[in-house]
Amino acid sequence: MALVTGAAGGIGGAAADALEAAGHDVVRTDLPVDVADEEAMAGLVAETEAERGPIEVLVNCAGHIVETPIERISDEEWNRMLHVHLGGTWHTCRAVGPRMGARGRGAIVNVSSELALCGAELHAHYCAAKGAIVGLTRALALELAPRGVRVNSVAPGATDTALLTDTWRTPGYLESLPVRRLSTPAEIGATVAFLASDAASYVTGQVVSPNSGAVV
Numbered sequence: 605m606a607l608v609t610g611a612a613g614g615i616g617g618a619a620a621d622a623l624e625a626a627g628h629d630v631v632r633t634d635l636p637v638d639v640a641d642e643e644a645m646a647g648l649v650a651e652t653e654a655e656r657g658p659i660e661v662l663v664n665c666a667g668h669i670v671e672t673p674i675e676r677i678s679d680e681e682w683n684r685m686l687h688v689h690l691g692g693t694w695h696t697c698r699a700v701g702p703r704m705g706a707r708g709r710g711a712i713v714n715v716s717s718e719l720a721l722c723g724a725e726l727h728a729h730y731c732a733a734k735g736a737i738v739g740l741t742r743a744l745a746l747e748l749a750p751r752g753v754r755v756n757s758v759a760p761g762a763t764d765t766a767l768l769t770d771t772w773r774t775p776g777y778l779e780s781l782p783v784r785r786l787s788t789p790a791e792i793g794a795t796v797a798f799l800a801s802d803a804a805s806y807v808t809g810q811v812v813s814p815n816s817g818a819v820v
Contacts, residue, residue, distance in 0.1 A: 610666030614765035618793030639692025649699040664693040665715040671726040689733035705751030716759040718815040745809030754808040761815025763787040782817030
């Protein structure tokens with residue numbers, strides 16, 4: 605069974621669709637704020653496994669994005685960005701990872717961003733949160749590999765979803781991309797599904813960034 609956070613639509617929804625197409629029973633959550641609640645996420649994991657069986661695949665995709673100049677990022681906005689992205693990823697990994705390890709099998713895919721790799725103006729807090737997810741992914745991959753659990757990250761480039769702002773839709777930006785177009789949610793979902801599959805049984809601790817060639 606697979607648990608996907610942030611699966612109401614966009615990349616999370618596409619990842620859930622791809623996992624279902626691969627034969628997984630998928631539990632979809634849409635918790636843009638609640639993922640930051642440790643007790644809520646621990647309860648969700650326990651309830652899901654009690655009702656649906658062991659979680660064999662975890663995909664962390666819940667998040668949000670705000671474009672704000674550095675001088676206008678309040679502590680509240682900074683903390684919310686980190687709590688939702690990094691905190692949400694940490695809470696589910698902490699709840700699910702040991703359970704997977706006890707069973708000797710599992711795959712975790714944490715959705716980061718190409719902006720964790722290259723940075724962007726007006727996105728200091730977003731880049732910090734997504735970059736921290738990359739570090740967390742690598743640390744957990746090393747810790748959980750001896751227990752049979754793989755942990756990887758997908759760092760998508762600009763993807764055609766409702767969350768994507770006009771900054772990334774201008775003709776100038778699209779012309780700067782080697783493949784001259786945005787990624788689609790289905791393409792990112794397919795990458796997630798591959799990393800969660802047995803075909804990627806040799807892959808752990810990696811950051812895969814399908815980004816239309818924006819970062820090479």
